[in-house]
Amino acid sequence: MDWTDGLVGANAALYLVLCYQLVHARRTKTRHAGDLREAFGVLEEEVKKGMPSLPPGHTWRDVVTEAKRRDLHVDWASFGKSMDAYEELRYGGSERGGTDYREVLTLARELKRSK
Amino acid sequence: MIGGISRRILDQTRKVVVGREEETRLILECFLARGHVLLEGVPGISKTLLARAFAKSLGLEFKRVQFTPDMLPLDIVGGFVYNQVKNSFEFRRGPVFTNILLADEVNRAPPKVQSALLEAMQELQVTVEGHTEPLPTPMIVLGTENPVEFQGVYPLPEGQLDRFTMRIVFSYQPLEVETDVLQRNLEDIDFGEVEPVVSPSELKDMIEEVQRTKVTREMLGYLAKLGQAMRADSRLDLGPSPRALVQLLHCAQARASLEGRSFIIPDDIKARSDAVLAHRLRLTREVSLKGLGTNPSKVIADTLEKVEPPR
Numbered sequence: 001m002d003w004t005d006g007l008v009g010a011n012a013a014l015y016l017v018l019c020y021q022l023v024h025a026r027r028t029k030t031r032h033a034g035d036l037r038e039a040f041g042v043l044e045e046e047v048k049k050g051m052p053s054l055p056p057g058h059t060w061r062d063v064v065t066e067a068k069r070r071d072l073h074v075d076w077a078s079f080g081k082s083m084d085a086y087e088e089l090r091y092g093g094s095e096r097g098g099t100d101y102r103e104v105l106t107l108a109r110e111l112k113r114s115k
Numbered sequence: 116m117i118g119g120i121s122r123r124i125l126d127q128t129r130k131v132v133v134g135r136e137e138e139t140r141l142i143l144e145c146f147l148a149r150g151h152v153l154l155e156g157v158p159g160i161s162k163t164l165l166a167r168a169f170a171k172s173l174g175l176e177f178k179r180v181q182f183t184p185d186m187l188p189l190d191i192v193g194g195f196v197y198n199q200v201k202n203s204f205e206f207r208r209g210p211v212f213t214n215i216l217l218a219d220e221v222n223r224a225p226p227k228v229q230s231a232l233l234e235a236m237q238e239l240q241v242t243v244e245g246h247t248e249p250l251p252t253p254m255i256v257l258g259t260e261n262p263v264e265f266q267g268v269y270p271l272p273e274g275q276l277d278r279f280t281m282r283i284v285f286s287y288q289p290l291e292v293e294t295d296v297l298q299r300n301l302e303d304i305d306f307g308e309v310e311p312v313v314s315p316s317e318l319k320d321m322i323e324e325v326q327r328t329k330v331t332r333e334m335l336g337y338l339a340k341l342g343q344a345m346r347a348d349s350r351l352d353l354g355p356s357p358r359a360l361v362q363l364l365h366c367a368q369a370r371a372s373l374e375g376r377s378f379i380i381p382d383d384i385k386a387r388s389d390a391v392l393a394h395r396l397r398l399t400r401e402v403s404l405k406g407l408g409t410n411p412s413k414v415i416a417d418t419l420e421k422v423e424p425p426r
Contacts, residue, residue, distance in 0.1 A: 057422050057423060059380070059381045091329075091378045091425075093329065
């Protein structure tokens with residue numbers, strides 16, 4: 001084995017690491033959402049892929065129960081506030097201004113990562 | 116406001132009844148939804164005790180009628196009796212003229228009596244020989260059905276079961292709670308401990324608040340889809356009636372209101388579907404005979420899993 005074989009091996013290893021990092025970065029990237037409604041839209045997409053065992057009749061509360069059971073790293077107090085605000089908007093028709101929805105996207109990311 | 120009052124009511128009933136918080140909450144929801152309740156459970160499982168404590172904590176008039184096979188409709192709704200002094204007939208009100216009526220073993224009475232009671236429940240008024248008297252408001256009937264005694268029983272037909280908004284099943288308590296029940300009964304139960312904690316105006320406000328609970332058109336659509344899916348289920352001969360869906364809607368509003376929300380969410384409907392619908396559904400003869408672990412509750416649970424709620 002001459003030095004060129006070693007170089008090829010090193011190259012291959014480097015590319016493997018790069019590919020892994022690229023895939024990892026894609027999986028752990030927090031997606032962007034413009035508002036609360038969009039954030040829950042993002043979460044819904046991830047729920048479909050990440051929680052296939054949930055029946056079509058599931059509600060957001062079922063999602064939370066399942067996510068807690070999986071011990072996903074989410075600040076549930078903050079998520080709860082976002083969900084209350086979303087429910088008020090979705091089912092009550094009134095909007096709370098300035099609701100923080102970061103934890104909704106965190107849950108979406110955690111679901112993607114845990115697949 | 117409503118959540119605080121419900122906590123006060125639960126605190127009062129807890130003084131004499133051990134471990135029936137969920138059942139108390141369901142009765143309260145049904146009361147706020149202007150419905151009537153069918154309590155099902157073996158004898159001696161604190162159905163009457165809870166009903167009395169509930170009535171007292173609300174500061175309402177409570178009457179109990181033990182239904183028997185030899186009853187007549189006038190034993191419930193009242194009738195005209197001759198007054199010798201006035202030399203005329205006058206209407207004497209029956210026990211149905213109260214705020215909370217415990218109709219014990221309602222299926223022991225003959226069909227005519229059942230139908231007189233159920234008509235009064237529906238119309239909230241009594242008509243005897245052309246004379247109409249309105250019942251007091253609020254008015255709720257807590258009917259009990261005893262599943263282990265079959266002799267001398269006239270089962271309630273589906274049309275009459277449909278008048279009961281909810282069926283609440285009282286099951287045996289877990290070991291720890293049953294031990295607490297025994298402990299509680301070492302001394303005599305004193306109903307004097309239960310105090311009225313709601314004023315009539317607060318009660319009226321609570322009922323109005325429940326009626327104001329918002330329901331989006333999408334939620335109504337979800338409820339209608341559930342009803343249609345159940346009616347289309349091949350395991351059922353009889354699905355939920357439109358009246359059943361209306362009552363489920365009212366109970367969902369009451370649940371939302373007790374949880375401090377001014378709008379209903381799909382979970383409110385899902386949480387109350389079994390209590391409101393299970394006693395009204397009838398399985399087909401084949402499914403009933405085969406058994407296979409199917410009962411109306413299973414059909415409801417399957418439908419809730421299948422029909423997508425607005426998210």
